[in-house]
Amino acid sequence: MSLMPDEPIESARPVNDWQVLRRKPLDRLKQHPQAKLVVVQGPAGFGKTMLLRQYCDHRSELGDAVAWVRMESHTAETALFLRQLCIAVRQLAGESTATPPRAYSVDDIAHALRQVKGRGVIVVDNYEHGAGAGLDAALMQLTRLLPDGVQICIGTRVLPGAQLSRRLLDGHTLLIGHDDLRFGPAETSEFFRELGALAPADVQEIHDRTDGWPAALQCFRLCVSRGRNPRSVAFSGKGVTPELIDFLASEVFEDLSPQLQSLLLELSVPEKISPALVEHITGSREGRAQLAEIERAGLFLMHTDLERHWFRFHNLFRHFLLARLRTESSDQELRQRYSRVAQWYAEHGLRELAIQHHLNAGELDAAAQLLDGIIARLVAEERLGLIERYADQFPAEILLRHEQLASDAIIAYGFRRSFDKANRLIDARQRLWQNAAPGQRPPPGLHDHARLFVLAAQDRIETMGEVALEAMQRLDEQHGSLYAVALNARSMYLIGRGEHEEARTLMQRARPLHDRDGHLFGRAYEEAIYSMTLSQQGRVGDAVRGLTAALRHTEEGMAGTGSAGSVIAAYLAEGYYEQNRLEDAQTLIHDYASLAEQQAIVDPLAVILLTQSRIAHLRGDEVEAEEVLERLLYLGYRHSFERLVSYARAEYVRQATLSGDLDKAERRLREFDPEHDRVNRDELIFHAGETEARTITQARYLIYTGRHTSARVLLQSQIREAKLSRRRRRELKLTLLLAISLNAENKVNAARRCLLEALELGSQREFVRAFIDERQPALRLMREVRSSMTQLPYLPQRDRLIADLDHLLRQAGAIATAGNTASGLAREFDPALVDTLTEREKKLLRHVANGLSNKDLADRLSVSINTVKWHLRNIFEKLQINNRVQAIAIARHLGLID
Secondary structure, eight states: OOBOOSSOOOSSOOSSTTOOOOHHHHHHHHTOTTOSEEEEEOOTTSOHHHHHHHHHHHHHHTTOEEEEEEOOGGGOOHHHHHHHHHHHHHHHTTOOOOOOSSOOOHHHHHHHHHTOOSOEEEEEESGGGTOSHHHHHHHHHHHHHOOTTEEEEEEESSOOOHHHHHHTTTTSEEEEOHHHHSOOHHHHHHHTTTOTTSOHHHHHHHHHHHTTOHHHHHHHHHHHHTTOOHHHHHOOSSSSOHHHHHHHHHHHHHTSOHHHHHHHHHHTSSSSBOHHHHHHHHOOSOHHHHHHHHHHTTSSEEESSTTOOOEEEOHHHHHHHHHHHHHHSOHHHHHHHHHHHHHHHHHTTOHHHHHHHHHHTTOHHHHHHHHHHHHHHHHHTTOHHHHHHHHTTSOHHHHTTSHHHHHHHHHHHHHTTOHHHHHHHHHHHHHHHHHSOGGGSOOTTTTHHHHHHHHHHHTOHHHHHHHHHHHHHHOOGGGTHHHHHHHHHHHHHHHHTTOHHHHHHHHHHHHHHHHHHTOHHHHHHHHHHHHHHHHHTTOHHHHHHHHHHHHHHHHHHSOSSSHHHHHHHHHHHHHHHHTTOHHHHHHHHHHHHHHHHHHOOHHHHHHHHHHHHHHHHHTTOHHHHHHHHHHHHHHHHHHTOHHHHHHHHHHHHHHHHHTTOHHHHHHHHHHHOTTTOHHHHOSOOOHHHHTTTTTHHHHHHHHHTTOHHHHHHHHHHHHHHHHHTTOHHHHHHHHHHHHHHHHHTTOHHHHHHHHHHHHHHTGGGTOSHHHHTTHHHHHHHHHHHHHHGGGOTTOTTHHHHHHHHHHHHHHTTSOOOSOOSHHHHHHHOOGGGGGGSOHHHHHHHHHHHTTOOHHHHHHHHTSOHHHHHHHHHHHHHHHTOOSHHHHHHHHHHTTSOO
């Protein structure tokens, strides 16, 4: 990556005489300075960087601050991107841009953004090198944090993932696509205007032949400028392809002097070059002049920062040069060239570039030595993809010469779900240690550390619990985070068994060890595991508060979008869902779901996707709800995660049953088959399945199909077990379903007693969706109990129970406030509730108050009717109302409409 300097870009000028001002796409950019996010997307050679530079020239002339971050293949990791982006933002704010000793986080960038005064633009070029769940999540968060007047522009070959693609539909994102980047006929004519030898018909034929592809047009221009006949140059083959570029580049290359040809081939070896590196390679003292000559000649060389310190060849041209170099050099000569570049990079502190060039040179030991020196930092920054790419290029025997390198490679493989690679390396290391002399073996228990990560990622929880216990017997506090990881793993196992107190004790011992070693990754997992004990014991509010603080702590100290962050976000999103804070849950899901799919362990992965599906189901979007469950099934089958498959199939049954489609529920239940499902019969119960897949799905279906006796037998046995293991959350759900079943058979007193027991288990309004997700059967029973409260004046805690019931019914939209009429509601309405609405929701409320139907709203906002219903439900819940009449009364009372 590279960064623009503090000085503004020089005034608009052609960088080279062969560049054309891209007026049409540039005008589109100029017309949308308010867009928070701009995506310039097109294949290689379409002039994305040129257009963005011209736009930056324009913004700089207006006095706006400009910063530039470039993704490169060797550094395309979220942590480094955040570091460079934060430096860029601090530059916009006029702050020091000295590189810190640690990685920057999303929280750091948010702080820097608050210091930005005036307007600015940040360019992220070559985004495709780092495109993925982590980077998408980071940008999703950052675009929400951008102050007015600050814009992020992305240059990329591929469209971003689903998260960023959704932003293209929200009116705050501008897309400049490859069709916008093609040269039009007029631009092509201007491009060839100075070449008088070409007739208009020739120019038109070249335009048609290249379909306006900028890179191909430049090759034609270079060929024609050197006296070549355009018809004899490149009218062979069909279509605009990389082969055409190779052919054209060859024609360009052949017309150059032997000295310039040799220089180009030499300079194609490094991924990026500077004047000093040119002088190191060539032995000359004219590095800057040589680069300037190549750039002026239009030979696809461009600088990557405004200081003009670092340069690179366009990927297409570099690909051609490297292919040519391989044909003209022996393997030994090529390795020597890579070795010289690697040594220079290493000497100048560019170790990651040096590693790859040492690998290209076949110098595996030198590469491993460098990697061993930085791999702890790469793990801390969660750059697991880079570790895996490096590790794949080493034979096992070289990795095993470096203990830290081997351990961290195993961890990276595990969390990237490359289990075969991880286990092969574990087995190879085990054989090596068994054959080693006693004095050469590592300390006992040290090898368990990496293995625990892999077992957790494979969801082999019972084995993980056993290995963790063995490691705890071999290690102690002096081993710091190694010991703490074993405590975490054992705690996870104990939670599955319902042994919450012992699990909490172990985690309390682990926390200071993680803090002492600065092991934020382990601390984040410890916080997530701790929250499970709280939630299972009915303390959802405490779990949400702890997770909120943990996510903040993680974002302050880490990249914030790493797998540890996604684990915390998964449980926090589910906690928000339980509290009926659906927008907050949705925000976390948008930011972290893709990353959790990529490398989170099974339980949080299931939690976040199940929550996403349930929210979609609530707003009536059955297509999205099923798509998410299909994704859960796919991941389960792909990685042999039986729990994912079981949870997904149970959720299919749940949603069909709650929707009243009992035929579909029956079909889905046969696929689920809880009687023979191994996960359903497992002694270990985890957060994702404790209130659904384990018995509850089946019991609900039995109730809906009228088989109440069977349902109650099932529920009562499970309630006893939940009481013994102190799983209050599970007990609440089971007891509520028992109450619904009793009420359906007109066993009114028993049903009401069960409901009151469930309310006691969810005291202090800890639970909302656990009750109201059961829909009309639960709401009917709650209304009946609420109305009977006046007849029970001596009921203990009567007033609190009335308040709890009113709260649940209000959250479900079953009551509004004490006022029964719209006018009465308006008079008693708390105006502060309006502040909880987003600007988009306030606008929608005005439209509703002016009489627009759901269809009219959908047409006006260019969204589906289901999306409109989803927004209306959120508005009604926030305002504590139940219908449009009440909404109109409130809007008129507050002066939102005449």
